[in-house]
Amino acid sequence: MAMNFFFRKSKKNILSNNKKPKTDSDNLFSLSSACLTLETKLGLKSAGKCGLSLKNVSGTHFNEMKDEIRRFLDISKSDFELDYRMVIDNYDYLWIILEAKGMEDILAGIAAVGDTIEEKGFCRQLLVSVFEFINMEEIGDQNHQHYYLVYNYKDNIFYPFVPQGNQSRNTENEMKLMATVGHEIPFERDSSLWYPLWNLPF
């Protein structure tokens, strides 16, 4: 495995030299293969939930964008077995929460919503997308630990967030997440930028 590990690392380096810079949604979609790694190495499964958040803005343009997203998600509902809701939190951030069985469907939905937001010119308002994972052994347990991978739209990079109780975090599990998928997805190495998101609305 160690060999494999280094081989993959060096292969990535060689390839990245002659490849053109990745587009943002490539970064986002890299999560779909990382999901398998999380499952086999840490026993973590996608909880089937993801929330995209953006700063709430008043005005007709913003409302039009919300309507368009609603229309798109209503159509997708039947095609992808996708469910969604919109919530505004205490910080006045709009959360678009998607629920679907497969990570592929969630990612496709999140990417499409992100594209719509960008098209309508609210790119700067985009904050993060938060993907939830759950330990397969803890499924059904009411007090199970929530594992989150946060995708930061400013830097197009992922970082871990594992809350533990109220306002404290399990750094050990966060570091485990980094160790497991840090090479597979664009990952924030500087832990001083791993800003938490307490009391997520999903």
Next chain:
Amino acid sequence: MSFVAKTPSWQRRDTGLTIRIVLSFVILAFLYIIFLTILVYLGLDFVSIAVIASIMIVAQWYFSDKIVLWSSGAKIVSREQFPRLHDVVERIVVSNGLPKPKIAVINTSMPNAFATGKTPKGSIVAVTTGLVDLLDTEELEGVLAHELTHIRSRDVLVLTLASLFSTIAWYLMQFGFYGGGMGYGGYGRGDRNNSGSAMIIVIVVAMLTWIISFLIIRAISRYREFAADRGSAQMTGKPVKLANALMKISGNMRRIPTKDLRQVEGLNAFFIVPAISGSTIGNLFSTHPPVEKRIQKLMEMEASMSY
């Protein structure tokens, strides 16, 4: 910045302890060099100086643990005084077939640990009370296993040998320059200035040799730290625990923010560049590799443990 909490003193790295121990040995080395220089100046022959030098090296080697204990203020403690510490050490030594070292404690709130000893049997592991208070049992196990790896791989011997080379280099140079210079001594009047400048050259070159070997010793020492981390991970099977302990000891735990992103974003603080950690010069002189690198290596080990 309001959201970056100031690191409390007990979480800062304990450089005081390291400085005290290193300083003791540096002073010793200087006394040593001065003493030998006087012997050379007195015109002793090569063989007797070699004998005296080797006696001094052996003595330093023999008393090394005493010097370390004395300069750090560590006291050997019994099982009754620190049962948890003895339990953790015993668990590691029994499962890895190592002899049990003596355990010493330094009464300070700075979290730190070190190992010393000439042979694995007669070795001592010392921890500060701050370390015992700060870490949970598994993290303590990781740190102690790290120190036990130093003992197992005889790192004290390795470093003594490494510093021996610097002594020998200095010694040979002394004879090459100064021994030759002394030969001129009896010839003429103008030689006094000559031997004076020769003396300066000798001292300068001796210093250079010493500084270079000092840096090399630092480099070896840093490499041994990585090796000890690896050994600890193998002994305990939990690299993440040692990584967590390192985070706690170095105060890096504080660097993981607790303030909500949405709140921080509101303050527009998200774009502030964090302080650059560790300069290159600092790295050159330090005996320990940067904590970030050690944690990264430990986490890579953790990752390679599944599949």
